[in-house]
Amino acid sequence: MSMNEAEQTARRAVQIYAESHPRPLHVTMTQAAEILGLSRQTVAKMVRAGQMRLDRCGRIPIEQVDAMLQPV
Numbered sequence: 001m002s003m004n005e006a007e008q009t010a011r012r013a014v015q016i017y018a019e020s021h022p023r024p025l026h027v028t029m030t031q032a033a034e035i036l037g038l039s040r041q042t043v044a045k046m047v048r049a050g051q052m053r054l055d056r057c058g059r060i061p062i063e064q065v066d067a068m069l070q071p072v
Contacts, residue, residue, distance in 0.1 A: 010037055011069065026059035035065050 033043045046052045052064050
């Protein structure tokens with residue numbers, strides 16, 4: 001499976017999951033990492049670098065996670 005096929009498969013899996021489960025407005029760094037297919041440490045680095053922002057409760061708005069899934 002090529003990288004492009006793997007990415008398409010991952011996006012489709014996220015889409016199927018989203019369609020069958022209610023989406024929270026905010027997620028933890030661990031949940032964001034699972035959605036993005038990254039480690040929690042990588043998501044924490046992205047937060048420290050300002051690529052993602054935490055709310056007052058230390059969670060990430062789901063819109064930011066969705067934005068990271070969009071092609072550049």
